[in-house]
Amino acid sequence: MDRDGVATSMLSCTTPGVWFGDPEETRGLAREMNDFxxxxxxxxxxRFGLFxxxxxxxxxxxxxxxEYAFETLKADxxxxxxxxxxxxxxxxxxxxxxxxxxxxxxxxxxxxxxxxCCQELMPGVGPGTVEYNTxxxxxxxxxxxxxxxxxxxxxxFIFSHGGGTMPxxxxxxxxxxxxxxxxxxxxxxxxxxxxxxLRRFYYDTAQSTNMVQMQGLKTIAGAGQIVYGTDxxxxxxxxxxxxxxxxxxxxxELNGIHRENALKLFPRLNS
Numbered sequence: 001m002d003r004d005g006v007a008t009s010m011l012s013c014t015t016p017g018v019w020f021g022d023p024e025e026t027r028g029l030a031r032e033m034n035d036f037x038x039x040x041x042x043x044x045x046x047r048f049g050l051f052x053x054x055x056x057x058x059x060x061x062x063x064x065x066x067e068y069a070f071e072t073l074k075a076d077x078x079x080x081x082x083x084x085x086x087x088x089x090x091x092x093x094x095x096x097x098x099x100x101x102x103x104x105x106x107x108x109x110x111x112x113x114x115x116x117c118c119q120e121l122m123p124g125v126g127p128g129t130v131e132y133n134t135x136x137x138x139x140x141x142x143x144x145x146x147x148x149x150x151x152x153x154x155x156x157f158i159f160s161h162g163g164g165t166m167p168x169x170x171x172x173x174x175x176x177x178x179x180x181x182x183x184x185x186x187x188x189x190x191x192x193x194x195x196x197x198l199r200r201f202y203y204d205t206a207q208s209t210n211m212v213q214m215q216g217l218k219t220i221a222g223a224g225q226i227v228y229g230t231d232x233x234x235x236x237x238x239x240x241x242x243x244x245x246x247x248x249x250x251x252x253e254l255n256g257i258h259r260e261n262a263l264k265l266f267p268r269l270n271s
Contacts, residue, residue, distance in 0.1 A: 001047070004237035007259070008269050011037045012051040012079035014231075015113040015132070019084065023058045030055040030065055038073040046271055051079030051109045054097065057087070062097045070104060076266055077107030077156075082139040083115045090142030090149075102152045107265050109158045112136045136164025140201070141173055149197040156265055157201045160229060162208030167216035170198070185219060195220075202265070204229025205257065209243030223253040227262045 001009060018029040030053050037050040052069035054062040069075040078101065080089075087093055089110070101108055112135045114127035121131075136159055143149040143157075159166075166173070171181045175195050189195035199221050206229035208214065217226060230240045244254060263270050 001237070004241065006237055008047055008049060009232070010049040010051055010076065010109070010266075011040060012109055012111065013053040014111050014234075015081065015127075017081050017113070018053060018055060019057060023055070023061065026055040026058065027061050027065075030061075031068075034065070034069055034073060034075070038075070046269060049076040049266055049269065051075065051077045051107075054078055054080055056080060056097065057084040057093070059093075059096050063100055066097070066100055066104070066106075070106075076268075077109055079109040079111060082110055082112040082135045086115055086117050088115075088135075088139040088142035090139070090144075090146040092146075095148075095151075098148070098152050098155065102154045105154045105156070107156045107158065109160070110136070110139065111160045112139075112164060133161055133164035136161060137166045137169055140164070140166050140198075141169075144173060144194045144197055149194075150192045153192075158227065158265075159201060159203050160206050160231075162205060162213040162217050162226075163201075163203045163221075166198070167213065167220055170220055173198075199225065201225065202227055202261070205240060205244060206231040207235050209240045209247060211247045214244070214247040214249070218249075218253075223249060224256055224261055226257050227265075228258050 013033060018026050018033070020026070034050070034052045037052065041048045041050050050073065052065065052073060052075040054065050056062050066078065069078065082088065089098070112132035114131040115135055118131050118134070119127065140159060140163065143152070173194055175181060175184055184195065189199060201221065202225050203217055203221060204227050205214070214226070228240070230237050244257060249257065
């Protein structure tokens with residue numbers, strides 16, 4: 001962070017998360033990691049934020065961990081996966097957890113995984129090549145298509161990897177008919193429409209700092225909804241910064257992506 005000029009990093013757990021089939025093990029792993037993250041935040045003032053991990057897919061345990069994370073650890077948000085089993089975030093089975101997060105106006109960071117439906121489809125091709133970004137698009141559509149995005153209007157979702165394949169699927173997501181999709185993208189969306197929600201969601205830049213992904217995302221959501229992310233340690237901080245400079249953003253837009261957009265979500269770090 002010091003080498004590459006990064007002032008603050010958000011701590012989160014990536015794939016495969018903490019669920020390996022044993023609820024007791026999952027509870028223990030989530031609590032251990034959240035306590036460790038909170039100590040790191042405390043030990044390094046303003047250098048870190050915490051996205052607490054939840055012991056999903058167990059609902060009651062997740063509700064207890066939400067209370068602990070926000071009321072005891074003072075977490076900045078939670079970090080969850082794009083799917084659990086063959087269930088994406090718009091599925092009603094997650095409703096008690098997301099209702100509680102919605103009640104708390106929580107920031108919910110979503111990192112992709114490869115759902116059981118779609119593992120090892122192509123021999124020798126890892127899930128990061130296609131499936132992670134595809135699963136992000138699946139979970140975004142599950143929220144849009146089920147009206148869950150409207151139900152959870154107070155949750156500030158952050159989707160990793162530039163929204164995955166969502167920018168390429170926006171027309172298929174029902175934003176507009178083939179003869180008026182571009183007109184719709186230029187217009188102000190109707191409240192609680194699918195485009196409205198795509199434009200209130202946030203998206204990070206991890207492994208996505210190329211002009212195709214970033215300009216598509218800017219067209220759909222606006223540069224103000226893009227926040228800096230790197231996938232560190234799997235992605236390089238410096239390379240992401242360099243890549244963003246080549247994506248056609250203005251100096252003001254880059255300043256927002258680097259820091260100012262995130263401060264809207266985490267004003268306590270504005271120091």
